[in-house]
Amino acid sequence: LINQAAIDAPFTYIPTTANVGYCFNFAPEEGVLAPGGIQTIQISFNASIAGRFEEEFQFNVAGSPTPAILTIKTVAAVFRECLGFHVSKLCNDCVGFPYSKTCRLTNPSQAPLRFKLRVSDDGTQPAVSSFDQIRNDSDPSWTDGIHLYMEPREFTMNPRQGIIPPQGHQDIEVTLCSNTVREFYRRMLVDLEGFGSGVASLTIAARCLVPELRVYPHVLLYDECRLKVPYERKFLVVNDTDLPGCYGLVPQKRMKDTPVFYSSPQPCGIVQPHSIAEIPVVIEAQTLGKHHTSVL
Template sequence: MDFHFAFLLLQVNLINQGALDAPFSCIPSATKVGLGFKLAPQEGIIAARGSQTLQISFSATMLGRFEEEFRFSVAGSPTPAILTIRGSVTGPSLHFDLPELDFGDISFGFPYTQRCRLTNSSPVPVTFQLRISFDGTQPAVDSVDQIRCHSDPAWRKGVHLYVEPREFTITPSQGTILPQGHQDIQVTLCSNSVMEFYRKMLVDLEGFGKGVASLVITARCLVPKLQVSPHVLQYDECLLKVPYEKKFIIRNPSHLPGCYGLIEQVWHPIHLPLSNIIEELIRGKKGLDVTLLVSIQS
């Protein structure tokens, strides 16, 4: 008999072919496979020429073929009655509808979503949990969140993570699939690593094992090079407290979206006492470039 990795219920009849009532009892099995069987009733009395129906439940704990003997001692009989059960335990059959989940070229910090379907072709329900191989734990930095936070130090120093980022999000990441049923899966990748991805989405089954099925995920994360024109904004002479407006253009010649932020350059000038400047000029020292910063408060 072939069994899937699940609970199974059987019925057998224990027949008394003698002319006297026969008290019987089941001798427990101590093997790993035998411990997965439960018989009820385990003892009783079978009337002469009568029979007793036994309910046998089986919960498999390991894969492969098996052969198990159950012995029933009968009062007054020198030899026990023997019931032999043979079979094979196979794992649940799960498969994805795609050979590979390919994101192609993606942009740093932008989320991308792909979809697939996980089908359970087994005659029993399965409870699953999905995970990505070698994914991190710290939440990845999303470009949209970074744009909303102008004070984010990542604008100046780049994205620095103390642990590996969790770049994949799976929805749903766990659940139960009915026999011959399926579950649509949504996988979102927000990369914080400029690299080529080759990962696997692994399927763990409750009560069975880890990584019983997998789907390869590939992607290539890039950072598009944005272009600024013109490179220098020339304001010439400006009047105090008069606003001046200049425009420049940021271009993205790539096929990927790009995230940018305007960073204010903080300049810390050296304040040289005016008396020292005049003294150096009077002495006639050559080659001294002096910038005098004047701030007039109204």
């Protein structure tokens, strides 16, 4: 502070709580400047939030109609290298089922951080999981495949956003549910409120595979059947792979001239790795003669 007048200038700092003013301290906060005198003011700054901001501080001078104003432009002392993951890559082996892995987002700074997570190039329409699909055996996706009107959102994070306390951490569960056979190489980005977008990132390398399931026997013989009397036989779905698989009987569109009706109390389901699922099939012959139909 400089007193350019010819008389003494008593001054007093006017405290403020606006915006981030409470993060600043001034010493001394009051005093008297002699004519032509200079007073050095020490400013202490302790950031409680991250971001760029501009703050105005006022000093009241006795006898002056307007205060002396000091404007401070600053960036909160939270830098990119202060926020990060404890791993550099997250690898998923996804087989069309929701598959999750956990990573940890750390905040070694002295201020709480409000974050949001997103995955680069991910879509917006929710992906369809196998667990959702097997709840409806008549879903058209069993015969026509899954139709998406927009790119699917195949990655989810829990939590997707939140606040990490000073020198704290947040465990993040990353789940991939892919609807296509493909390989992924994406980045999970961290947006920091008040500071910027993509201040930290984690590479996600993933692949989606579909296991090869075998059926035994290939033909179910029902021999002689009476008209409109139910008969049951069973076949096996064998999964010799290390991955879970999903099966579903083709939904039957019954017409007036359909010769054989078929159904199953287990029309769709999941076959775990290195296991066998036993599937019952019930038929009812509607007309005389020899008939055959495909159920898978």
